[in-house]
Amino acid sequence: xxxxxxxxxxxxxxxxxxxxxxxxxxxxxxxxxxxxxxxxxxxxxxxxxxxxxxxxxxxxxxxxxxxxxxxxxxxxxxxxxxxxxxxxxxxxxxxxxxxxxxxxxxxxxxxxxxxxxxxxxxxxxxxxxxxxxxxxxxxxxxxxxxxxxxxxxxxxxxxxxxxxxxxxxxxxxxxxxxxxxxxxxxxxxxxxxxxxxxxxxxxxxxxxxxxxxxxxxxxxxxxxxxxxxxxxxxxxxxxxxxxxxxxxxxxxxxxxxxxxxxxxxxxxxxxxxxxxxxxxxxxxxxxxxxxxxxxxxxxxxxxxxxxxxxxxxxxxxxxxxxxxxxxxxxxxxxxxxxxxxxxxx
Amino acid sequence: xxxxxxxxxxxxxxxxxxxxxxxxxxxxxxxxxxxxxxxxxxxxxxxxxxxxxxxxxxxxxxxxxxxxxxxxxxxxxxxxxxxxxxxxxxxxxxxxxxxxxxxxxxxxxxxxxxxxxxxxxxxxxxxxxxxxxxxxxxxxxxxxxxxxxxxxxxxxxxxxxxxxxxxxxxxxxxxxxxxxxxxxxxxxxxxxxxxxxxxxxxxxxxxxxxxxxxxxxxxxxxxxxxxxxxxxxxxxxxxxxxxxxxxxxxxxxxxxxxxxxxxxxxxxxxxxxxxxxxxx
Numbered sequence: 369x370x371x372x373x374x375x376x377x378x379x380x381x382x383x384x385x386x387x388x389x390x391x392x393x394x395x396x397x398x399x400x401x402x403x404x405x406x407x408x409x410x411x412x413x414x415x416x417x418x419x420x421x422x423x424x425x426x427x428x429x430x431x432x433x434x435x436x437x438x439x440x441x442x443x444x445x446x447x448x449x450x451x452x453x454x455x456x457x458x459x460x461x462x463x464x465x466x467x468x469x470x471x472x473x474x475x476x477x478x479x480x481x482x483x484x485x486x487x488x489x490x491x492x493x494x495x496x497x498x499x500x501x502x503x504x505x506x507x508x509x510x511x512x513x514x515x516x517x518x519x520x521x522x523x524x525x526x527x528x529x530x531x532x533x534x535x536x537x538x539x540x541x542x543x544x545x546x547x548x549x550x551x552x553x554x555x556x557x558x559x560x561x562x563x564x565x566x567x568x569x570x571x572x573x574x575x576x577x578x579x580x581x582x583x584x585x586x587x588x589x590x591x592x593x594x595x596x597x598x599x600x601x602x603x604x605x606x607x608x609x610x611x612x613x614x615x616x617x618x619x620x621x622x623x624x625x626x627x628x629x630x631x632x633x634x635x636x637x638x639x640x641x642x643x644x645x646x647x648x649x650x651x652x653x654x655x656x657x658x659x660x661x662x663x664x665x666x667x668x669x670x671x672x673x674x675x676x677x678x679x680x681x682x683x684x685x686x687x688x689x690x691x692x693x694x695x696x697x698x699x700x701x702x703x704x705x706x707x708x709x710x711x712x713x
Numbered sequence: 714x715x716x717x718x719x720x721x722x723x724x725x726x727x728x729x730x731x732x733x734x735x736x737x738x739x740x741x742x743x744x745x746x747x748x749x750x751x752x753x754x755x756x757x758x759x760x761x762x763x764x765x766x767x768x769x770x771x772x773x774x775x776x777x778x779x780x781x782x783x784x785x786x787x788x789x790x791x792x793x794x795x796x797x798x799x800x801x802x803x804x805x806x807x808x809x810x811x812x813x814x815x816x817x818x819x820x821x822x823x824x825x826x827x828x829x830x831x832x833x834x835x836x837x838x839x840x841x842x843x844x845x846x847x848x849x850x851x852x853x854x855x856x857x858x859x860x861x862x863x864x865x866x867x868x869x870x871x872x873x874x875x876x877x878x879x880x881x882x883x884x885x886x887x888x889x890x891x892x893x894x895x896x897x898x899x900x901x902x903x904x905x906x907x908x909x910x911x912x913x914x915x916x917x918x919x920x921x922x923x924x925x926x927x928x929x930x931x932x933x934x935x936x937x938x939x940x941x942x943x944x945x946x947x948x949x950x951x952x953x954x955x956x957x958x959x960x961x962x963x964x965x966x967x968x969x970x971x972x973x974x975x976x977x978x979x980x981x982x983x984x985x986x987x988x989x990x991x992x993x
Contacts, residue, residue, distance in 0.1 A: 433816050435993050460818035467993075470809035476734070487726050488817045488824070490719070528813045 372408040372444075373462065373535050373567045374432065379405045379441030381431055402427050402591040405441070409536055409567035414558060416578035416599075417571035418686060419588030425571040426468055428588070429540045432569065433465040464534035468541045468571075472513040472521045479509045481524065485531050503527045504553070518545035526554075537561065537568045543577050555581040575599075575686040587693060595693050603684070606692040609652035610681035612662065616646040620674055623648070630668040632661070649682065657681075724823050724830070731831025732838070735797055741835065744793045748843050751789035755782040756847035760854035775851045775859035779867045780953050782847065786871055787907060787946050790840045791878045798832040798882035799899030802988070803889040812993035825883075825988035829981060833879035837872050844868060866956055873977060874949040878903070880980035881945070887987045906944045914940045934962035942972040 382401035389395045402424040409415065409432075417425050430436045434455040443450050445459040472481075478500055486493050500509050503523040508516060516524070522545050529537055537558075543551055558581055562568055572578050578585065579599060587595040587602070595602055603609070619641060620626065627635060636651040650665065669676060691697065735741060758764055760778045772778045805811040814824060844867065852858055859867070881902050889895035914937050918925040923936045941947025942964070951969060954960045 430812075430993075433812075435812055435815055457818035457820075460816065463816060465813065465816040467809045467812040470813070471807070473808070475738075480734070484727075484730060485813065485817060487723075487730060488814060488819045490723055490819075525813075532818075 370411045370413065371447075372410055373446060374409040375442075375444040376405050376407050376432070377442040377444070379431060379438045379443070381427060381436060381438050383427070400424075400591060401439075402431070402588075405431075405593055407586060407593065407596070409569055411535070411565045411567050412562055413584070414562050414568045414570065414582045416575075416582035416585040417569055417588065418573070418575055418578065418585050419571075420573055420686065420690065423588040424591040425573075425588055426540055427591075429465070429467075429538050429569070429571055432536075433463055433538050434460060435465075461532060462535045464529035464531065464537045466525045466529035466537070466539045466542055469544065470521065470525045470528075472516065472524055474514065475512045477510050477512060478505050478516070478524050478527070481513075482527060482531065485528060489532050491532065499531075500527055503530070503557075504550075519547060519550050522546055522550075526557075535566055537566055539568065539570045541572055542570060543572060543574070551577065573686060575689065576683050587689065589690055589694055594690075602689065602693070606689070607654055607656070608684055608689060608692045609656035610684060611652055612650040612657065612665065613678070613680050613682050614648045614650070614665075614669065614676040615678035616648075616674060616676050617644060619646045620648075626668060626672050626674065627665075629672075630664050632665070720820070720823055723819065724827055727823065727827035728830035728834065731827055732835050735831060735835035738797075740796045744789075744796060744836070745839060747789050748793065748839055751785040752782055752840065752843045753847050753850060755785040757850045757854065760851040762854070775848070775855055775857050776863040776867070776956060778851050778855070779844075779847070779859060779863070780957060783867070783871070783949065783953055786840065786844075787874070787949065790836055790871070790875055791907065791946070792903060793836040793840075794832060794875055794878040794882055795899045795903045797835050798879055799886055800889075800892060800895045801828055801832055801883050802886040802991070803892065803895040806887075806991070806993060807891065809993075811991070815991075815993045821989045821991075822985055825985045828988075829876075829879055829883055829984060832883060833876045836879075837875045840871060840875065841868055844871065863956055867953065870949055870952040873952075873973065874945050877945040877948075877976045877980060880984050884980060884984040884987060887984065887991055906946045910941075910944045910947060938962040938964050942968065945976060948972050948976055 380401070380403050382398040384396040385399035387395050387397045400422075405428060417428065419425050427436065431438055438452050441452070443452060445462060450456060450459055479496055482496050482500060483493050486496065497506065497509050500506060503526050505520060505523050505527065508520060513521075513524075522542065526539070526542065529539065539558075542554065546554060558568055558570070562583075570578060570582065575585075582599070584596065584598050585602070586593055623637075623639065627637075634653070638649045638651075640647045640649070653661070666676070666679060756778055759766070759772045759781045760775070766772070772781050802811070805814070815821065848858060848864065858864075882899055885898035885902055886895050889898050915925045917940060918933060918936050921936070923932055924930055925933055927933065928937075938947075938951060941951055948969075951962075951964055952973065954963060955966070955969060
């Protein structure tokens with residue numbers, strides 16, 4: 369049975385925000401953070417950490433990596449409870465972290481960057497080229513950081529996380545700046561690492577790109593975990609189904625009449641017309657689509673000489689899942705900013 | 714015990730790496746000729762017996778030449794430490810590299826000390842080498858070497874003042890949120906001790922009733938020597954003055970020792986403390 373390499377139990381953390389006062393210029397107040405977080409990173413599993421901007425993903429990543437110290441809660445590494453304030457080196461060895469948006473610049477080279485980290489880890493420097501080759505930087509080993517593309521910078525960040533072959537990989541927005549080909553290769557690398565028994569946590573605000581590679585997701589909103597588990601099960605649980613999209617080369621004037629000929633109950637749809645494209649988006653029924661209904665809708669149009677040139681299902685975006693899980697309106701979930709934080713001095 | 718030796722070895726390796734990286738930067742390419750001109754040039758000029766120095770300044774012995782050159786060390790080498798160290802922490806913090814380094818299984822104290830030694834020795838080593846070259850220039854002009862004791866004191870004091878500046882620079886760099894504030898804080902700290910300190914001394918003297926209108930008077934000399942203990946530049950000069958005979962503002966050795974101890978350990982302690990608390 370796969371074992372939990374790292375567990376968080378009821379972990380709380382609030383950022384301390386400077387709030388100078390006349391008689392106390394160093395005064396700080398509690399700002400936003402994360403609350404009551406419990407999770408397990410299991411050997412061989414790839415978990416997606418999903419949430420909108422400001423949900424607390426990066427804060428959680430930093431807490432897991434030991435860069436921030438929790439205010440409260442329990443941390444267990446390999447079954448051993450450790451002190452929140454002092455992470456032993458053996459537990460640090462287990463973690464490889466790829467922070468979000470590292471700005472690699474200057475005349476240094478990937479070789480020098482990795483060489484320094486090897487030295488910090490007290491590792492021998494004789495296989496750096498081979499190591500960089502693994503992440504696809506074999507031919508750029510001695511090029512200056514300024515001359516590398518954004519995708520190559522991301523690969524270098526990944527290489528930094530892989531140093532010392534850690535058991536747990538924490539990757540914060542790793543797909544930023546990668547082209548589709550590199551994303552595919554990246555997904556392959558992660559799957560291989562998971563097969564070797566690594567626990568991988570990937571944060572992203574783009575659900576679609578994670579869907580192909582993760583075993584389960586952790587959904588965060590306003591600093592809390594609001595749902596965990598397999599994405600398909602979450603969809604089923606909240607009755608979230610894909611909308612149907614039909615595209616026509618010309619406008620359909622008698623749409624209500626055409627659809628009324630079919631035996632459909634409560635069919636909700638929206639139309640949009642951009643230049644020569646006439647698009648109909650039909651909302652999914654509560655229980656989801658069945659094949660027969662889809663066929664009937666298509667037949668309905670074809671029998672009226674309205675042949676769609678495209679007939680697809682719209683991908684469900686993060687905002688729709690968040691809306692379903694939180695019960696908030698789609699617009700509110702997307703635009704609302706967090707107002708939490710206890711402001712305790 | 715073996716753990717401590719391993720830590721020291723790691724500190725040595727990381728410091729060496731830091732020095733190597735710093736020495737190959739454009740900043741160092743700019744700094745090196747400045748050090749050469751300021752320290753070497755001033756030693757050559759002050760040791761020239763035919764030179765007419767302003768304000769009755771005279772340098773009759775090799776150590777007096779070194780003492781006068783120390784002003785140029787303060788204008789060049791300490792500025793060099795500012796140039797190398799002002800963004801030593803803030804640059805890594807803003808780029809995200811500090812987060813990666815903090816994730817590694819190495820104590821932050823070792824990382825911080827290697828940063829400190831890196832900045833310090835990057836400037837201190839060329840300064841010492843140029844100072845040694847200056848000794849040869851002085852010999853060429855005066856046909857005399859400073860005594861070993863004088864030379865050791867000069868190198869010791871020069872190294873220390875650069876260490877104090879390195880600690881201050883890295884401390885302010887760890888506070889800075891961006892490059893702009895790193896420059897402001899770094900250069901501001903340098904200006905405070907190099908340019909504004911005399912003004913602070915004079916204002917304090919006036920407030921405390923010491924006659925500051927005549928800087929030659931003994932009361933002011935004694936007062937300024939005490940205030941100078943709170944400035945790295947002032948303490949550097951006081952340390953060198955301890956070996957000069959014709960100086961009226963000498964402080965007891967125990968006071969100089971305490972000030973030196975505090976300047977060596979307090980700023981660096983604060984830097985390491987801050988580095989350990991830093992959020993990457």
